Amino acid sequence: MGSGNLDNFEKNLALIEKRGLELISHAEDLQHLETLRVELFGKKGELTSLMKQLGQMSHEERPVAGQKANAIREALTKSYDARAVRLKQASITKQLETERVDVSLPAREVPQSFEHPVFRAQAEIISILRACGFVVEMGPEIESEWNNFDSLNFPPNHPSRTMQDTFYVSREEKLVLRTHTSPVQIRSMLRSKPPVRMICPGRVYRADYDHTHSPMFHQVEGLLVDEDVHMGDLKGILQYLVSEFFGSELKVRLRPSFFPFTEPSAEVDMQCCFCKGAGCRVCKSTGWIEIGGCGMVDPEVFKSVNYDIDKIRGFAFGMGIERMAMLKYSIEDLRSFYESDYRYFLQFPRWLV
Ligand SMILES: [Zn+2]
Numbered sequence: 001m002g003s004g005n006l007d008n009f010e011k012n013l014a015l016i017e018k019r020g021l022e023l024i025s026h027a028e029d030l031q032h033l034e035t036l037r038v039e040l041f042g043k044k045g046e047l048t049s050l051m052k053q054l055g056q057m058s059h060e061e062r063p064v065a066g067q068k069a070n071a072i073r074e075a076l077t078k079s080y081d082a083r084a085v086r087l088k089q090a091s092i093t094k095q096l097e098t099e100r101v102d103v104s105l106p107a108r109e110v111p112q113s114f115e116h117p118v119f120r121a122q123a124e125i126i127s128i129l130r131a132c133g134f135v136v137e138m139g140p141e142i143e144s145e146w147n148n149f150d151s152l153n154f155p156p157n158h159p160s161r162t163m164q165d166t167f168y169v170s171r172e173e174k175l176v177l178r179t180h181t182s183p184v185q186i187r188s189m190l191r192s193k194p195p196v197r198m199i200c201p202g203r204v205y206r207a208d209y210d211h212t213h214s215p216m217f218h219q220v221e222g223l224l225v226d227e228d229v230h231m232g233d234l235k236g237i238l239q240y241l242v243s244e245f246f247g248s249e250l251k252v253r254l255r256p257s258f259f260p261f262t263e264p265s266a267e268v269d270m271q272c273c274f275c276k277g278a279g280c281r282v283c284k285s286t287g288w289i290e291i292g293g294c295g296m297v298d299p300e301v302f303k304s305v306n307y308d309i310d311k312i313r314g315f316a317f318g319m320g321i322e323r324m325a326m327l328k329y330s331i332e333d334l335r336s337f338y339e340s341d342y343r344y345f346l347q348f349p350r351w352l353v
Contacts, residue, residue, distance in 0.1 A: 006061045009053055010068060016046050017072045024079045030087050033080065041076050117348060118218055118337055121325035122201050125220050128244045132237060134199045134222055139184035141203055145174040147183035151304035152261040167205050177205035180318065182261060185223045189305035194312050195226040211333045218321035225314035234294055234315040242270045246328060253288065262295025262316060273327055289327065292319030
C-alpha cells in the first residue's frame, strides 16, 4: 500500500469532520442530535467504517492515520457535548414557558377531610381522663397469650381463648390479636411500681360480626393502683367521664358481674342519654344503657406483675369507643363506621365537616 492510501484516508476524515461539525451545530433537538451521533461516530457510524481501512495500511502509516482519526472523533464528541448542553437548556426554557402556572386562576374545589366519629370520641375520652391525671399508654396489637389471658387470671379452659372468639396469629408461638387493651395494663405494671394511673386506648379484635359487633373495634381501659383505692373512687371517675362526655348530668350505676381480672366486678350502666332515664326504644324502656365493665383488680393479677397484694389496691374499667360514639352521635349500625362512605359522615354535626 502506498501513501495514496493515507492521503485518501485523510481526505475522507476531513470530509466527515466538516460535514459532522456542520450537522451537529444545526441539530434541532436532542433526538436529532442523538441520531447524528450514531450516524457519524457511533459503533456502526461513518467514522468507525472508515477506520476499518487502518488494517490495510503500512506500519508507518497506521499510527499517523489512527491519531488523526482519534483527533476527529474527539472534535466531533466535543461539538456534540456542547450542542447537547445548549439543546437541554433550550428545552428546559421552553418547558418553563409553556407549562407556566397561572396562580391567579380560581382553585379547584377539593372536598375537605374530617375526623372520624370513632377518633373524635376517643380523643374526647382521652382528654377527659387526662384531666383526672391518667397517663396514656400504648401497646402492640399482636400480643402473647400470657399478656392477653394468663396474667389477667383467665383460666386455661376459659371460652374466650377458643379460636371461635380469638384470632390466633400463631398457636405454636402463643400469639394472638389482642382481644382487649388490658395487656397494656400488664405491660405498664411490669414496667413501673405503684402508684399507677393509666389509660390505654386502641384497636382490639374478636371473632364477632353483626350490627353492634365488629371483628375490629376500639376500646379504652383505665387502671388506677395505689394504697387507698376503693369502688367509690371508681364510680366517681366513671360518673365524671360520662357527664363530661355526654355533656349532661347522667347517673351511673354499677351492676354486679364477673370478669376473671377483677373482684368484685361490675357492669357499668348509665342513664339513657336519649330519654334521660324516662324510658325509650333505645334503652328498651329501662332508662339505663350498658356502656362497659369495671371492678377492683383481682389480687391474682397483681401477683402476675409482682405487686405486694397486702399493700396495694386498684380499680380498672373498660369500654368500647364505638359504643360511646354510637350513643353520642345516635348511630344505629356499628358497621357504618367502617364502610368509609364519605357521604355517610356528612350527616354529622358541623365539627365533623
Ligand atoms: Zn332511653
